[in-house]
Amino acid sequence: MSEQVSLEKVIEDVAVELLRISATNLPTDVFNAMKDIKSRAKTDSSLLQITNIIDDATLARDESKPMCQDTGIVSFVLKIGDDFPLKSKLKDILIAATRRATKEIPLRPNTVDLFLGNPGDNVGYRGHIPYFYIDIIPGDKLKITAMTKGGGSSNIAKLGMLKPGLGLDGALKFAIDAVAEAGPAGCPPYRVGIGIGGGEDMCMNFAKKALLRPIGKRHEDPKVAILEEAVMEACNILPIGPMGVGDGDTVIDVNINLAARHPASLPVGIVMSCWALRHGSAIISRDGTFEYKDYLE
Amino acid sequence: MAIYKFTLPLTDEQVKSLKVGDNIYVTGKIVTARDDAHKHALAMYNKGETLPVDFKTLGIYHAGPIMAKNENDEWYMVAGGPTTSNRMEIFQDTFIEAFGSNLIIGKGGMGARTTAAMHKFGAVYGMFTGGAALLAANQVKEVVEVHWFDILGMPECLWVLQVEEFGPLMIGIDAHGNNFFTENEKITMAKKPEAYKIVEQALEAVK
């Protein structure tokens, strides 16, 4: 029993730390992508904006403070091993971790209830938030990713229930349209996730999960990999650039997740992250040892 | 496109000299005001009530900051990047007309109504880097006053801030009727066919 209690404590502590890493530490590959954009900036405005982004991310890392005041809606991606001793209890532990992280980091309280207002602790009055994406995997480990995604970049997401006749061509152009329409609104440079197939909710889910791949990691199907690169190239000829100043790269990467679709529908989900692409991951063993990871894939 | 360092309030000449695409750093006093503060200020103005600050002399900053008190019980800014300005589009023109503000700071740009008011009354819109919350906080040297905290709460109330070289602010709307963001949106949309071609070619290649 006491072993179980200490494992619960480990998970809660690690989750608080993951939320801290997510909110304060721009992943190294994202940071490097920003530096690459800086090295290619041609106008003052582009150079000044991307420099501000890099300076802000550096301050956040050095001072362990949130890089943006909007620390988003908290979600956790959980991959629970068959033989990991805790399962349904995990939700309570991670809700407690969210409350603690809100005070300790601090995170901005963002969970507004339409009737009851803001509880102030990032835990929704009616459940659901923090949100859990749960998967079951072989083995005895718990793999966990914390995400803090801001509202501005969520507002530019798009769902398209396209006519199947439009095919992949239509789906990829829909992604380009979404980036063009987003313009400066969601704090570019963007990371673009495209989910194609499944149903109306599934494609959005695939799109969001695509944001969790390491920068530059291409789809395992070489054909899809080529399309990811093409959409990235296409988005980067749009004159948006850092914070929409009209010059410089608009997207740092594009990732596609594909799934089977119903013959009558072609669902396409586009989820974008702002420059402040925030997540943190860890693998926890049943004996309570753990390891922080940049990426789980 | 030039880079300037100005002290606030901006003079009419300075406002007129600015063009979209210029970048400025400002030193002086700004005040945070977002949705509720705009609404509240205009309601008071319409009733003929006296406002607690003179918006004409302050840069108007679209932001809902996280503030805290230090050990001497003085307020300081923890994080305070700009919020999306377009939400203020519905009353920014009346606000500029009523109070004579000549510098609006935010992110993402604003629309036709604000552009027309800036042209008519002489004002500019400066864009601060979205999300750069700590950088903004570092450029705030002092919290001078706070108003309406009790009625509007921390993110919505008026925080009068002494800032030093606050910026860079890219001029997105100038006083000559130019709006960088709406123009750039048109250019972006016009580029889409070329972007589509890249995807079409790639699809051809993987067939």
Ligand code: SF4
């Ligand atoms: S879009 Fe991202 S960087 Fe911009 S304000 Fe929102 S969370 Fe911050």
